Amino acid sequence: xxxxxxxxxxxxxxxxxxxxxxxxxxxxxxxxxxxxxxxxxxxxxxxxxxxxxxxxxxxxxxxxxxxxxxxxxxxxxxxxxxxxxxxxxxxxxxxxxxxxxxxxxxxxxxxxxxxxxxxxxxxxxxxxxxxxxxxxxxxxxxxxxxxxxxxxxxxxxxxxxxxxxxxxxxxxxxxxxxxxxxxxxxxxxxxxxxxxxxxxxxxxxxxxxxxxxxxxxxxxxxxxxxxxxxxxxxxxxxxxxxxxxxxxxxxxxxxxxxxxxxxxxxxxxxxxxxxxxxxxxxxxxxxxxxxxxxxxxxxxxxxxxxxxxxxxxxxxxxxxxxxxxxxxxxxxxxxxxxxxxxxxxxxxxxxxxxxxxxxxxxxxxxxxxxxx
Numbered sequence: 001x002x003x004x005x006x007x008x009x010x011x012x013x014x015x016x017x018x019x020x021x022x023x024x025x026x027x028x029x030x031x032x033x034x035x036x037x038x039x040x041x042x043x044x045x046x047x048x049x050x051x052x053x054x055x056x057x058x059x060x061x062x063x064x065x066x067x068x069x070x071x072x073x074x075x076x077x078x079x080x081x082x083x084x085x086x087x088x089x090x091x092x093x094x095x096x097x098x099x100x101x102x103x104x105x106x107x108x109x110x111x112x113x114x115x116x117x118x119x120x121x122x123x124x125x126x127x128x129x130x131x132x133x134x135x136x137x138x139x140x141x142x143x144x145x146x147x148x149x150x151x152x153x154x155x156x157x158x159x160x161x162x163x164x165x166x167x168x169x170x171x172x173x174x175x176x177x178x179x180x181x182x183x184x185x186x187x188x189x190x191x192x193x194x195x196x197x198x199x200x201x202x203x204x205x206x207x208x209x210x211x212x213x214x215x216x217x218x219x220x221x222x223x224x225x226x227x228x229x230x231x232x233x234x235x236x237x238x239x240x241x242x243x244x245x246x247x248x249x250x251x252x253x254x255x256x257x258x259x260x261x262x263x264x265x266x267x268x269x270x271x272x273x274x275x276x277x278x279x280x281x282x283x284x285x286x287x288x289x290x291x292x293x294x295x296x297x298x299x300x301x302x303x304x305x306x307x308x309x310x311x312x313x314x315x316x317x318x319x320x321x322x323x324x325x326x327x328x329x330x331x332x333x334x335x336x337x338x339x340x341x342x343x344x345x346x347x348x349x350x351x352x353x354x355x356x357x358x359x360x361x362x363x364x365x366x367x368x369x370x371x372x
Contacts, residue, residue: 031182036190038167043248044159046152055161056247058118062168064240070334071240072263077287081107098165107288114296115164121300130154135196143224144196145210154247174338178235187234194250195230198309199223233318238336251304252318256333276332294328
């Protein structure tokens, strides 16, 4: 049975609204903790006999920037479509999206229906294989290692639920993506361990020789090269981003968004702004259709994790925008540049695949799902 390395070392609490603006005034630890709380809350839990005690769920986590026209356009469209004034907070818009409603004409209703489609889709490869497992990072060797596995199937039909939520974070600058202390920590300390778990899950081994010159040395090195290359791919992405977390694991992202002339101001790059769409009923309908259909078509795929990680060494793009049949194709995405800039955002990318902690030589990313 293939293995899913399922666990991250943090106590999970009940998820609450956690949209924040990252700036000098915010606590990096608190913002990161908010993300971990939300992401870990999507994990299923099991009893000692392997029975599901709480099914998992899905999280869409938005990362935008205050000085980016596409980010401002998404936030504008979300507030408009959820019936809020533009003075409302992003948290209020997310709360509307995450609240159950019987009004089938609303964006929230259609968003919640994505969760229902995920739950009722029983034609799944993912649900037949990935077992809950534990992974560790050895700082001295700069390598991720498999530790052990259970027989709990994390993506089984019983472990899925219809719960889906959207939350998010707004950065001050486009150049902060994956270089800001909080987002770099999300990449290093949460996404990277998840990728490590999933990379090991594609292997058949249940026992590994983790000694320095053990028989599995070359395979462990190859797996770690895959982990590093995948983290590099993410660190080179451009926003706005919509990260996908399902049942406690990283499942890729949607990147980019439209630009609307309604949000441009005197600081906006005129070359970018001149192609922006004017918000009207037709544009509103296009936003709703593309946003809902793209996410549903991607997440209801029953072999999502198999396609991302488990195709005999074939490494799929994490971006769903590259998928053949996806309609997440925004004609006027600004390419993640600052409003007042005509060049791409620049900045150092996070060192890929390190997963380093603060002081310890070896960091064990474990999680006791029975103490959820």
